[in-house]
Amino acid sequence: MNYPNGKPFLRNKTQDGRSKPKQHSNIDYGGRGMTLEKDIQRSNKYYLREGRAVIHKKPTPVQIVNVHYPKRSKAVINEAYFRTPSTTDYNGIYKGYYIDFEAKETKNKTSFPLSNIHDHQVDHMQACYLQHGLVFLLIRFKTLNEVYLLPFSKFKYFWKRYKNGVKKSIKVEEMRENSYYIPYQYQPRLNYLEAVDKLILDESEDRV
Numbered sequence: 073m074n075y076p077n078g079k080p081f082l083r084n085k086t087q088d089g090r091s092k093p094k095q096h097s098n099i100d101y102g103g104r105g106m107t108l109e110k111d112i113q114r115s116n117k118y119y120l121r122e123g124r125a126v127i128h129k130k131p132t133p134v135q136i137v138n139v140h141y142p143k144r145s146k147a148v149i150n151e152a153y154f155r156t157p158s159t160t161d162y163n164g165i166y167k168g169y170y171i172d173f174e175a176k177e178t179k180n181k182t183s184f185p186l187s188n189i190h191d192h193q194v195d196h197m198q199a200c201y202l203q204h205g206l207v208f209l210l211i212r213f214k215t216l217n218e219v220y221l222l223p224f225s226k227f228k229y230f231w232k233r234y235k236n237g238v239k240k241s242i243k244v245e246e247m248r249e250n251s252y253y254i255p256y257q258y259q260p261r262l263n264y265l266e267a268v269d270k271l272i273l274d275e276s277e278d279r280v
Contacts, residue, residue: 107177108175108176108177108210108212108219109129109161109175111212111219111261111262112129112162112175112210112262112264113129114260114261114262115260115261115262115263115264115265116128116129116162116164118259118260118261119166119260119265124166124265125164125165125166125167125171125265126164126165126166127162127163127164127165127166127171128162128163128164129161129162130159130160130161130162130163159192159193159196160172160173160174160193160196160197161173161174161175162174162175166206166265166268167272169205169206169272170200170203170204170205170206171205171206171207171268172196172197172200172205172206172207173207173208173209173210174189174193174197174209174210175209175210175211175212176188176189176209176210176211176212177211177212177213177214178211178212178213178214179214179215180213180215180241181213181215181216181244182243182244183241183242183243183244184211184213184241184242184244184247185240185241186230186231186234186240186241186242187240189209189231194231197224197227198224198228201224201225206268206271206272206275207223207224208221208222208223208224208227208268208271209221209222209224209227210222210254210264211247211251213244213247216244217256218253219253219254219256219262219264220247220248220251220252220253220254221251221252221254221264221267221268221271222242222247222250222251223250223251223271223274223275225275226250226251230242230246252267252270252271253267254266254267
């Protein structure tokens with residue numbers, strides 16, 4: 073594939089009282105080595121099956137340029153281009169709220185590099201946030217096996233700091249302080265809607 077060519081930072085009341093990440097139990101839930109994307113896809117299928125939410129991964133618009141047919145029944149794409157830069161990974165609806173979020177994971181134990189996020193993605197998230205959508209990032213520290221929901225309202229501070237050349241990453245301690253920790257469980261594997269429920273409460277307080 074080829075690519076063509078605020079508001080001051082305030083600590084959230086509800087997040088201060090959230091439970092901190094605990095030591096993992098001895099229960100083996102299976103699939104610990106799965107990627108964050110697969111974990112989210114599993115959870116989304118569960119939410120859809122149970123009638124809790126409709127959330128899907130966004131398809132990436134691709135312009136196919138060259139296709140080879142080695143057999144009549146098979147086609148091999150030799151060349152294609154992304155028609156437009158991608159926005160965020162997932163969107164959908166939950167309890168009448170529009171949800172839009174990006175999912176990222178890092179092997180870094182101490183911080184999340186903001187170079188993983190692009191300007192057009194932040195512009196898109198900002199536009200959705202201004203329309204009162206629930207906008208956030210799901211970030212997994214792969215080595216620590218910890219997943220956090222970072223609200224866009226909190227992310228903006230770190231992004232501004234990054235763009236001003238102050239700091240290129242979010243330290244794991246900052247992530248823990250400003251995000252909702254999402255523990256792994258059996259069904260659904262990554263119950264991020266529980267964190268979204270807390271976000272709904274906080275957003276309703278902040279936007280009054």
